Amino acid sequence: MADATLRRRKQSGKGKRDAIVVLDFGGQYAHLIANRLRRIGVYSEILPTDVSPAKLKKEEHDRGLRVKGIILSGGPNSVYAKDAPPFNRKILEMGLPVLGICYGHQLMAHTLNGRVVSGKVKEYGFADLEVKDRKCELFKGLAKKEVVWMSHGDLVEEVPEGFHVAASSSDCYVAAMCNPDRKMFGVQFHPEVTHTKHGMKILENFVRITGAKKSWSMEEYLKQIKKEIREKAKGRNVFLLVSGGVDSTVAFMLLNKVLGQKRVLGLHIDNGFMRKNESAKVLNALKKAGFSNLNIVDASESFLRAVAGVVEPEEKRRIIGEHFIRVYRNAIKELGLDERHWLMAQGTIYPDTIETAGTKNAALIKTHHNRVPLVQRMIKKGLVIEPLASLYKDEVRMLGKILGLPAALVDRHPFPGPGLSVRCLCSRADKRIRDAEKHNRRINGIIRAMKAGKKFRGFIAPVESVGVQGDNRTYRHPAVIMPHATKTVAINGKDKAELIGSTKLKPELLEKVSTALTNNVHSINRVIVAVAWKKNADPKKFSLKKSTLTRERLDLLREADAIATRILRKHRLYSKVWQMPVVLVPYGKNEKSSSGIGESVVLRPVESREAMTARFYPLPAKVLKEMAVSILKLGVDAVFFDVTNKPPGTIEWE
Numbered sequence: 003m004a005d006a007t008l009r010r011r012k013q014s015g016k017g018k019r020d021a022i023v024v025l026d027f028g029g030q031y032a033h034l035i036a037n038r039l040r041r042i043g044v045y046s047e048i049l050p051t052d053v054s055p056a057k058l059k060k061e062e063h064d065r066g067l068r069v070k071g072i073i074l075s076g077g078p079n080s081v082y083a084k085d086a087p088p089f090n091r092k093i094l095e096m097g098l099p100v101l102g103i104c105y106g107h108q109l110m111a112h113t114l115n116g117r118v119v120s121g122k123v124k125e126y127g128f129a130d131l132e133v134k135d136r137k138c139e140l141f142k143g144l145a146k147k148e149v150v151w152m153s154h155g156d157l158v159e160e161v162p163e164g165f166h167v168a169a170s171s172s173d174c175y176v177a178a179m180c181n182p183d184r185k186m187f188g189v190q191f192h193p194e195v196t197h198t199k200h201g202m203k204i205l206e207n208f209v210r211i212t213g214a215k216k217s218w219s220m221e222e223y224l225k226q227i228k229k230e231i232r233e234k235a236k237g238r239n240v241f242l243l244v245s246g247g248v249d250s251t252v253a254f255m256l257l258n259k260v261l262g263q264k265r266v267l268g269l270h271i272d273n274g275f276m277r278k279n280e281s282a283k284v285l286n287a288l289k290k291a292g293f294s295n296l297n298i299v300d301a302s303e304s305f306l307r308a309v310a311g312v313v314e315p316e317e318k319r320r321i322i323g324e325h326f327i328r329v330y331r332n333a334i335k336e337l338g339l340d341e342r343h344w345l346m347a348q349g350t351i352y353p354d355t356i357e358t359a360g361t362k363n364a365a366l367i368k369t370h371h372n373r374v375p376l377v378q379r380m381i382k383k384g385l386v387i388e389p390l391a392s393l394y395k396d397e398v399r400m401l402g403k404i405l406g407l408p409a410a411l412v413d414r415h416p417f418p419g420p421g422l423s424v425r426c427l428c429s430r431a432d433k434r435i436r437d438a439e440k441h442n443r444r445i446n447g448i449i450r451a452m453k454a455g456k457k458f459r460g461f462i463a464p465v466e467s468v469g470v471q472g473d474n475r476t477y478r479h480p481a482v483i484m485p486h487a488t489k490t491v492a493i494n495g496k497d498k499a500e501l502i503g504s505t506k507l508k509p510e511l512l513e514k515v516s517t518a519l520t521n522n523v524h525s526i527n528r529v530i531v532a533v534a535w536k537k538n539a540d541p542k543k544f545s546l547k548k549s550t551l552t553r554e555r556l557d558l559l560r561e562a563d564a565i566a567t568r569i570l571r572k573h574r575l576y577s578k579v580w581q582m583p584v585v586l587v588p589y590g591k592n593e594k595s596s597s598g599i600g601e602s603v604v605l606r607p608v609e610s611r612e613a614m615t616a617r618f619y620p621l622p623a624k625v626l627k628e629m630a631v632s633i634l635k636l637g638v639d640a641v642f643f644d645v646t647n648k649p650p651g652t653i654e655w656e
Contacts, residue, residue, distance in 0.1 A: 018068040020214040021045045023061075025053065027077030027087050027105050034614045035073055035103065035194045037394050038205050040223075043216030052088040055096050071099040071212030074106025076192065078474045080120075080156055081105070081112040089113065099185040099212045101140075104154055107188035111179065114162035124524075125152035125173055126471055126650040127517040129191065135168040138180040140187045142207050150177075150191035150198045151615065153471070153649045157190060185211055195615040197647070220400055227389055231260045234387050235345060242347040243330060244268040244296060246284030247417045250349030252402040253390050254293065257347060259405060263295045266347075267337075271329050273322070274302030275421030275556065278564040287411060297337075301329045309551050313428040315468060315477075315656035318551070322420045350388040351398055394612035415581045416613065423551055424656040426559050429588045431548040433464045435479060435525070444523055445481050452515050458483040460519070461542050462526060465589050467655040469527030470648065471520075480528040481519045482541060482642070490537060493634050498537040501627060507531070509620035512645040516618075520650045528644065528651040530604055534630035535640035539591050544639065547600035549588035555601075558636060559586040562603050565632045569625060570607075579619045582607040585655050590639030603633050606644040608653055616648040 022039055026032040026048050039046040049061065062069055072093060079086045091113050094100060102110035108118045131148040133141050150171070158176040161167060165186070169178035178189045187208070193201035240257050244250045257266045268288075272281040281298060288296055308325045312318050327346075334341050390398055395416060402412040418424055435441065438461075445460040460483040469476040487503035516529040532541050549555065563584040570576045585604040605626070607619035621629075621643070630641035644651070 018062075018066055019045050019217050020070050021047055021067045022071045022073060022209070022212060022214055023053075023058070023069050024048045024073045024075055025051050025089075025093075025106070027051055027075050027109070028079070031103075031192055031194050031614055032075035032077075033392070034394070034612060035075055035205075037397070037612065038194045038202060039209070040218050041202070042206055042209055043218050044209050044214045045218045052090055053093065054090045055092050058093070058096075069098065070214035071101070071208065072096075073208075074100065074102040074109055076104030076106060076153070079105065081108050081118050094186070099208065100187070101208050102186075102188040103194070104190060104192060107179070107190050108156055108158055110186065110188050111158040111160075111162055111165075111176075114165075116158055116162035116165070116179075117160035118156055119159045121155055121157045121173065124155045124471070124521055125171070126520055127152065127647045128197065128513065129171040129173070129177075131169050131171055131177055131191065133169045133178075135166065135180060138168045138178075138187070139182065139185075139211050140178070140180060140189075140204060140207050141168065143203055144200055148198075148200055150193070150201070151195045152191050154190060158188070192615075196611045197615055197617055220397065220404065224401065224404060227256070228260050231257065231387065231389055235261060235265070237343075239265045239267065239344050240347045240387060241330070241334065241339075241344045242266060242268050242349070243326065244270045244284070244288070245349070245417065245419055245421075246270060246280065246287070247349070247419075248395070248402065248412060248414055249351050249390060249398055249416075251288070251291075251411050252398050252405065252407065253347060253349035253388075254288075254296075255291075255402065255405045255407055256389050258293070258295070263293075266295055267339075267344075268293065268296040269330065269333055270296060270298045271326065272298065272300045272302055273305040273326070273421060273423075274553070275305065275322075275423040275426075277417070277422065277567075278560045280421075291408060291411060297333070299329060299333055301325075304329070306551065306553060309423065311550050313430055313550060315424065318423060318428070318656070319420060322423055326419075345387045346385060347387045347389070350391045351393055351395060394614070396611045413577065415576070415579070418654055422556055422559050422563070424654050425563075425583050426551055426555055426586045427465065427467070427588060427655060428550045429465075429546045429548060431546045431588075433466065433546055435462055435464055438462055441523060441525055445519060445526075448518050448522055449483065449515060452511070452518055454511055454515050456486065457511075458485055458515070458531075460484065462523075463530075463541075463544070463589065464546050465587055467528055467651070469651045471527060471650045476527045476650070478527040479525055480530045480644075480646075481523065481526045482530055482532055483515065484532045484541065491534075491631060493631060499534050499631070499634050500537060500539075501534045501631065502532070502623075507620070507623050507626065507643075512620075513618070513647070516645045516647070520646065528646045530642040530644050530646075533605075533626055533641050533643050534634055536591070536634070539639060541602075541640050544590050544602070545600075547588040547590065549600075555586060558601065558638070559584065559603075561636055562586065562633045562638070565636075566605060566629050569629050569632065573622070573625050575621070575625065578609075579607045579621075580610045580616070581653060582619075583654055585644075586638075587655075599637050599639060601638045602640040602642060603638050604642045604644050604655070605629060606653070606655070608648070610648075610653070613653060614648075616653050618645045618647060 036046040131150045161179045165179045165181045168180040193204040441462040488500040489503040583606040590600040608616040610616035
């Protein structure tokens with residue numbers, strides 16, 4: 003999907019192009035639907051939810067399109083909410099094939115006089131789907147049992163007249179509905195996400211039902227975005243903030259290719275939140291790739307001063323994002339450049355915008371540093387260029403390879419712009435969990451019900467992190483699961499630790515327990531496994547420590563991150579793990595204790611393709627234990643393993 007400017011451009015002289023329209027109700031995966039349709043090769047447009055048939059016809063005429071089908075996306079609202087996005091029901095009377103996904107499925111049922119209710123169980127993550135009507139065109143070629151991805155609270159209880167139930171899950175009877183005569187379909191799950199095993203097949207079936215011709219490719223997108231860059235830049239030069247991550251590096255290469263190195267200047271800002279030796283590695287890697295127009299500024303002290311004493315994640319992100327702009331403007335002045343003749347460029351990709359409520363109906367999950375209010379105002383004034391803003395991570399990597407970037411740069415693990423600042427959690431140490439023991443009884447009851455009670459026990463921890471549940475932001479606690487079987491190991495000198503013992507960390511069991519806990523215990527959005535902790539220390543008795551961002555804490559996290567990455571590479575797992583945030587949490591033994599520093603580390607390896615959904619990566623037990631023991635030697639009190647999928651937990655903790 004090209005961006006708004008490109009979408010306004012008529013397809014003059016080329017005849018009409020078949021398209022499938024996505025109505026965006028604010029779901030975290032709305033643009034992922036368009037992404038998947040492009041993967042299939044079909045052009046897709048995203049339009050407002052209240053578009054009328056007349057406006058849709060005008061869009062067809064103005065843009066040279068032939069709309070062949072409509073998809074109603076998911077969204078964070080209830081169909082009964084007063085602030086639910088407006089919808090023109092006449093869209094359903096146009097005779098076009100329609101697919102409703104999640105909220106769109108519920109909206110279709112509600113609009114056509116079916117019944118939607120609040121589910122007794124909130125489904126987040128994997129679910130087993132039973133296809134009841136295998137003759138339904140939407141499920142052609144699928145098995146009777148399928149694995150799908152759910153993220154919802156409400157559900158359809160009664161289908162509208164003319165529809166029948168096409169598929170069910172254990173907690174959702176109307177997991178799919180079908181009206182073959184009107185070519186209208188609804189699914190409660192998300193076929194667009196990677197973790198719905200045959201989701202692409204379902205979308206391909208819908209494309210086939212619409213009869214849309216395939217006319218889209220990344221090469222065509224590249225042609226269009228090159229024109230977009232030239233038009234936007236016009237006579238101005240471009241100043242790009244280069245973190246060294248995949249997105250900014252690909253954006254840097256693209257701008258250099260289109261405008262030439264004389265019109266592009268890269269600035270790498272060492273904000274003090276980089277990984278160990280990160281800035282030096284970035285400079286060397288980009289020089290090897292042929293970039294000669296990159297400057298480096300060490301602004302670490304000013305960034306640390308800016309966030310001194312700040313605890314709240316959103317406030318931290320806002321301050322860091324705005325400070326980036328101050329440093330950028332100072333660099334412009336120091337280089338003697340006239341800001342009127344320069345555009346600021348960013349390697350923003352679509353997940354950054356959607357998680358920051360980047361579309362009209364989307365909920366705020368977390369504010370990315372490149373989407374703070376100051377940057378938003380600059381964008382409105384036309385002072386920012388973002389050539390990758392409508393792409394996902396997998397597409398960015400694809401584009402990087404087309405542009406000729408080496409695999410070492412394109413395949414790097416993603417790293418957030420605010421860096422380790424969002425992996426170094428802070429606390430006022432005044433958090434108390436209401437009804438903690440009640441939650442603990444519920445957690446252990448679920449663990450026993452999953453037949454895991456002989457292996458683990460669990461409890462709720464006072465730490466909080468960001469999650470995404472039902473397309474909404476949550477800020478909740480993790481459930482900690484502790485192994486019954488442990489063994490004592492030596493760490494530094496006489497120091498000893500308890501290490502997870504003979505318990506086999508079976509990924510399937512961990513995933514089922516994690517999903518059951520986050521679906522059924524409202525106060526949690528994440529599940530972590532205690533892998534190792536100091537001898538004579540019970541993580542259940544750990545407490546929060548008052549803490550903010552300091553160089554000392556960041557240096558500790560840098561070392562832990564370097565250890566985890568080194569071991570990942572040693573076991574040849576770096577390319578298999580999509581990303582592995584290492585998180586420092588101010589949670590441990592009482593800080594007055596002689597044997598505790600009040601800090602723990604959480605390992606968060608995930609596998610994903612586009613960052614909109616993710617599945618925790620099942621590190622082999624021996625690798626996990628090696629990481630845990632090595633990190634304990636730094637002096638931390640415990641090491642945990644995050645076994646949460648996205649949803650309900652975001653990849654980053656903040």
